[in-house]
Amino acid sequence: MMKKPNQNPKFIFPDSLKQKLTQRLEEGALRSLKRPSPELIDFSSNDYLGFSKNKFVSDFALEKLNAYSNKLHGATGSRLLTGNYDMIEDFESFLSQYYDSEASTVFNSGYDANLGLLSSVGQRQDLILYDELCHASIRDGIALSKAKSYKFQHNNLKDLEDKLAKFQNQFDTIYVITEHVFSMDGDSADVEKFVDLCDQYAAYFILDEAHSIGTISKKGLVSYSQEIFARIITFGKSFGSHGAVILGSNDLKAYLVNYAKSFIYTTAPSVETTARNWAGHLYFESNFQDFDALRQNIDYFRDQLGLNNLTGFFIDSQSAIQSCVIGGNEKVKSISKQLQQEGYDVRPILSPTVPKGKERLRFCLHSFNTKQEISKALIKLSELIN
Template sequence: MEKIEDFLTERAREGLLRRLRPATARKGGKIYFGQKEYVDLSSNDYLGLSSHPKMVEAAREAAEAYGVGASASRLLSGDLEICHRLEERIAKFKGKEAALVFNSGYQANVGALSALYGEGDCIFSDKLNHASIVDGLMLSGAKFFRFRHNDMEHLGSVLLKERAGFKNALIITETIFSMDGDRPDLKSLISLKDRFGCALMVDEAHATGIFGKNGSGVAEEEGLADRVDLIMGTFGKALGSFGAYIAASGPMVEYMVNKCRSFIYSTALPPAVIACNIAAIELIKEEPFRRVELLNKAEYFRRILKEKGFEIKGASQIVPVIVGENRVAVKIAEALQAKGYWALPIRPPTVPKGEARLRFSLVFDHDIPTLERLADDIAKIRGKKTGSISVY
């Protein structure tokens, strides 16, 4: 108990204590706390699909047809035929032979990494990879090496030094990084994997539904899906629903069905969620204007922020404005909240020290006048073009 109290006191003293904030509603790029309305700049519902009428209808129909819960894990009696239909759609969407649905992206990464790799193997992971990947590395028992973010030269040198000492090897990266909104050099990753005899896994959580002609992700956009061994993606972000998957070869999927503990020992997704996931893949195909408009708006927002002298990272719907010090990020976020924007400060350890930021997550429903007003407000709060924090 003493340990818990010490932890909470310490966190509160540093201003780092996290608290839950129950929203009363969330729709159309807005979020409500009590009666107060905010522009929601922290959601991953990038395309606004979570409240799309076709999604709501799919959920209702499936709940009526199958009931609300799946009742068991898929290896018992929870394996519904619609889940197989979903997996066939995912495999086609991702350009792979097969796919396996997981209950969340966290479970997919932790489960796959720990099932596929173990003692005697090694994993090379980008330093900014998501916590679910890091936890998967630790649980796997494989030796892991974290290379500098998107630094292919560094990865090459670590591979040269370490690869030969291990049996199986994996390189793993996100394709759109959640905190920086940037992407890796996928072509170079593929030549390194070929040269050093590794497999390559990509996490397309923030790319699926947004990038590529068919909205499948960065691997599709770059024409490299068939060169990537495992493609992970989620349904909880641009696809507006819940759950995740890994698309890979048939034998790889069959192996995971038999070995992956997060898949085996968990109740299957509710049928309504599975039906929504199928509907979401259809909507990505039917309504490409959502991703096109979103990326255009994001590009415009980046441009006007840069013109105002801000340091912006990446090139996607995730727009991180780097402010450096933690307290500056906190102050700007508080001032923005007072003006009706739900934007949160992101601080270490989530991002590297000295790179505290405001992370603006744009969604289809944000309109241009709102983004222009937001850019003006950030500039006013921050102390305009100088980037100085003297306004405080």
């Protein structure tokens, strides 16, 4: 007689894993999937410029799709096999011009880009220095690489310089990686100074620009493209789509195509995704009203913090990410819930995503948020925490 699934030992979830879920539950940090609530005011998505719903971007994408005779939908294979269709090659040429880079390599996501880059470049005799608050994709890439690695204190150039000075003669190559805008804190690295410091110590600088393009800058550190070893731009934030590009030299591209496993062993992005990503860039290239509106909203938000006695709770940030540090998973969840009941979609960021004691509400601002939405949300927040 066939066993019922729940009697089959293979279907009994291992105890060790159950315990880990129980631990998450006890810490108030159990993650689960929730459907979005479109009726709420969006202070939470990464769609900073509203491009995911932009009709002009959709129209441009359709034009691109129609311009290519090949009517593929899926990419049909890895870039190294059947997936290297004309449009993706042309899009990469466009990106190289747009961001003033010698070469561009498109990946399926920012996560894949960081994972593939960092895991493949770091050799056994190398060192990778990274900001302690770098994104999980960067840390996972480093963990998979053969290189030695150390973190430096968040945005602390002095600490980075001490480490560069200490290690400069001990490794073949030193890589330094940071983010232009940090995803959980919203603050910015002084990237020009990083470029200078890396230059001084002959270290290779890598910059993740996932949250800076379209929020604090239009093309990121384009004027330093010759000095930066690799720049990572993602399409899932301001471009409202999905995917990423690594900008760098022709040699870097050849290297990634040969050694970055998250590029090689995966199906290429679909034709529709590529058309959408290209369309987002074409639209953004000549329409800055959304960028200007977002910048105004960020300034307005910062002014309103002062008026509502909230400045002290927020991490100093000029970007679209504004984080209100509250502390304690349960407390943050409760305030987030109350804001959601008032109609504002503001999400809690819990430990272990952020360090214990630094749990926070993260406001993501958009070009399409109104001044009234911002001021009302902050008045409510002030009532809840002051």
